[in-house]
Amino acid sequence: MPSSVESPRRAGAAGPVRVPWIAMYHSVGDRSDDPYRITVTPDRLERQLRWLRGRGLRGVSVRELLAARARGEGHGLVGLTFDDGYADFLTGAAEVLARWECTATLFALPGRLGGDNAWDPLGPRKPLLTADGIRQAARSGVEIGSHGLTHVDLTGADDLTLKAETVESRALLEALTGAPVTGFCYPYGAVDARAADAVRDAGYDYACAIDPGALTGPYALPRVYVGQHDTGVRLLLKYRLHRLRRRPVDEPR
Template identity: 80%
Template structure:
């Protein structure tokens, strides 16, 4: 299989979206990959001269006109299995990542997924451990609420308060935000920008595409080498450029 052409810059940075990393017999929302599959996917990148990094590192490099051999790796929701399932794989493959967490649900579970199964979320100590390992920590909101349905006070809590709580936990305000469910509208994007976040990740932002609504590609357990190659190529062809990045 041919390697991706890295001589010309992609139209938009490639950012992969993961969630839980572990072994799960039932996965109705397709949010789980096994550590074995994750390692195969990251080694597929490395064999092609690509390396997974945090979104902050990716955007900083692209803003300088560099980093076309970098791929953003994101893990949503802050599942506790990040420490046991994802982190060892990141170490072995020489990659880093961004972990989007929920400071309003520390040590809780994914109660927003009605079909289950229940998955534990990181505690404050777990988040600090990930940060100490070089993982970028970002906000996924306070409680995993669809921001397009939130009233003004709730929207402020989900954006501003979540950033404040993470600053207290980590000693520095996070740069990144990730929209729960990937759903956005202009009001949500403006609230995230006004809260002081440097960037934000969505899924398919449409006309709101930009540094505060970055598109991402879901990567799951079924994504083998041919599927990854196809997703990589289609992302470059279908997505619009992000202003300010090269």
């Protein structure tokens, strides 16, 4: 029997398929003070997307990527995700994505709209998108997903907090955008079986982590960190190593 965070194999499928390649970004803008290495400049993002497109790859939202793979049409697609909902997504990333005909998933924090990254003890305070900013991103074709309500590590949360971070955050974002919110991203990338079960029970279709360890399936999707120093050579190595290191898992239905 699969664990509670795995998905049964699709009827008629020949066997398990490889885990999708999903890139993890955060902020796109000024990186003069960047102790956590969460920022890339717009120019670096431009070069990275040019590299992808030059190799026949196109960046898309996780929702689009998983839907295409379920149809057997995911060849040449990679996932692009942006965590935390920084305001510089609109000023630093949106235009670059559009220029290279890419889309992305933006994981937002509806409990901190218009606030900042107060959870980071070091480094500059980075402003987060307002409600209008989230709506603007959604209108441009970006998938809006939940990053929880306030950026809490779910693996140490009590039951009430766990429900608020998963259920309430989804309801708030759906009310804000007027569209279904089907994706979740674990704050800090931290996930265990209890957190994954809570996300599934809250009605999401998938959830992204960083390195979910032994957990597999649509509620424990691993991602690849992409930073300022990732040139074409480094991206190629990360792309190939991901395919080698990640064992095949059943595709979500």
